Amino acid sequence: MGDNKQSLTFDAIVIGSGMSGGWAAKEFCEKGFKTLVLERGRDVKHLKDYPTTNMYPWEFKHRGEIPYSIREANPVVSKCYAFREDASHFFCKGFGTSIYTGQAF
16 A cells, blocks of 8 residues: 555646646646646647637627627626637537537537
């Protein structure tokens, strides 16, 4: 049991490998900490999975806002600060279906 318990013991546990989590994990590892990173999201590829990254605000149909009908149909997620037209493709109604477009991802 000693070896097993030790192998499951970490100095730092980082939840999420986004911008902050990824950097925190890098810093912990460079300092020699035994680090565990937990990630539940899908693998996001820069540019490919950010279809709106190079768009200007005036290029969006609703100028960055979410239409009332979509906000009304999704009352919980519509309260999230990031739920806007340029990032709505990251939010899902069900497993792997975009709230905004209804398309699978």
